Amino acid sequence: MKSEAILMRIHIGESDKYEGKPLYKKIVEVLRENKIAGATVFRGILGFGKSSIIHTASILDLSEDLPVVIEVIDSEEKIEKIIPIIEKYVKNGLITLEKVKVIKYTAEGE
Template structure:
């Protein structure tokens, strides 16, 4: 199915070690927005990066845990994306972790489930 429309892309930049009630924050966010009926989300694990604290986090063979960068990308209509931002901010605040949240306009070319 081909669907052409405009929407919003919400990006959340957090750390791999960020936790919410003992669970990885990225998993909690994805589960919660799925419950809220959001069209889709993807979690991307970075190999190197830094944020507001200017501490570089990168993967090294000697490190068991490098608190690598995590980016959660969420796409849906502007109305739905704007409605979930307060919930995402609440989860981040309760986790005590730092975050960067960005929002941009996107053109959706195709949105359809796969055969599996």
Template sequence: MTERTGERTGRALRMTVYIGESDTWHHKPLYTEIVHRAHRAGLAGASVFTGVEGFGASSLVHTQRLLSLSEDLPVAVVVVDEEERVRAFLPELEELVSGGLVTLDACEIVRRAGGDGGRER
């Protein structure tokens, strides 16, 4: 990645961890543990997205529309950073993620907003 006036642009790697909303690590949400470890590892950023419907290895469809299944909606944790940094973080996931799916995709950062969320001043 190249740096211009504090912005990092260029080639990167996107890691997406697909888990269930009810997955836990030591009695707290697994997605929270992944985000906190990514932060401690110094990765550029991580976001958690909750799906409204989906299925995984169990083939059971989880959806917001059925109250009985809405407690385990699909969750995606997305991290984007330089390839070396993301790959160095993968061993952390080996310990945490046993029943989810982890994917890696090459991507390009074309614009990175600063700490103000990109709002005009």
């Protein structure tokens, strides 16, 4: 399967919450409920955002709010439909979109 798709990246902080639950978990649940093709959560070791505060995983300067990036890939139509839903949850963060070319998308047993 080779096709064009959209990669959405959602940049938030590890300590961001929604109703007491980590925001990244809530976002992934919402993506799954909306039948998005796939999502992966990455935890950063160093970063800063709009506030310019550096967050790091260094032992000497351990942060409890490391950067988190959720990568989501699906068709442009499905990504455009999910954006307003995701925007409701992301109070502090960054959401970006870019076109990608899918080379292979399979699961074992298919």
